[in-house]
Amino acid sequence: MLRLKLVKTAEEEEQNTRVGENGLLHGTVILKQLVEPWAFSDRTICADSYFASVSAALHLKRIGLRFIGVIKTATRQYPMPYLSRVELHARGDRYGVVTRFSENGTRLLAFVWMDRDRRYFISSTSSLEAGMAYVRDRWRQLDETPNAEPSRVTLTVPQPKASEIYYNTCGRIDQHNRHRADTLTLGKNLGFITGTCAST
Numbered sequence: 001m002l003r004l005k006l007v008k009t010a011e012e013e014e015q016n017t018r019v020g021e022n023g024l025l026h027g028t029v030i031l032k033q034l035v036e037p038w039a040f041s042d043r044t045i046c047a048d049s050y051f052a053s054v055s056a057a058l059h060l061k062r063i064g065l066r067f068i069g070v071i072k073t074a075t076r077q078y079p080m081p082y083l084s085r086v087e088l089h090a091r092g093d094r095y096g097v098v099t100r101f102s103e104n105g106t107r108l109l110a111f112v113w114m115d116r117d118r119r120y121f122i123s124s125t126s127s128l129e130a131g132m133a134y135v136r137d138r139w140r141q142l143d144e145t146p147n148a149e150p151s152r153v154t155l156t157v158p159q160p161k162a163s164e165i166y167y168n169t170c171g172r173i174d175q176h177n178r179h180r181a182d183t184l185t186l187g188k189n190l191g192f193i194t195g196t197c198a199s200t
Helices: 010-015 026-038 054-062 080-085 161-183
Strands: 044-047 066-071 094-100 107-114 118-123 134-140 151-157
Touching (some): 026 044, 026 054, 044 161, 066 161, 080 094, 080 107, 080 118, 107 161, 118 161
Antiparallel strands (some): 066 118, 094 107
8 A cells, every 4th residue: 555545524525625626526636635646757547436537537637647447427528428328249349439628638538348247437548459358267057957067167358458457457456455355354344332431
């Protein structure tokens, strides 16, 4: 872990808003504060849907950072209605649109990639050129005989370079989360304990 930020209530976060942060989405503000030490280093930041938005990609570009993120709920300025109607027929299919912002020339790529479900991305770097295929093992019922044993099969899913970069980065974060929750059991919820304390 390189940096940690504890996110407080909306009221407390609003009181600590810095100059230039008014009007930014909450996830963008948190992301900006986390990556400030690497501003103007031309590094690529990969972030999940808590942080990802067009706003985040544009803001990070202004401070000299590249960005790839998964879009789920923060769809302001994102062509979600258009991309959600594009026909994708098989795993690995992809389709994207590029927008160039005239005020500063920033180029953003919004794209959809088909795995089991559609995944939507925003990126200020990389491309839809073929990346390394996504390979994973799964159990499948290939024999339709009743009570037949499932078979282990290898799925190979083509993916664009931009999503390869994203999953190579965020896959490690998911792995760390699993270790924290399962191995170290740090994800347990603690109930509030009521009572009084006295010091002597």
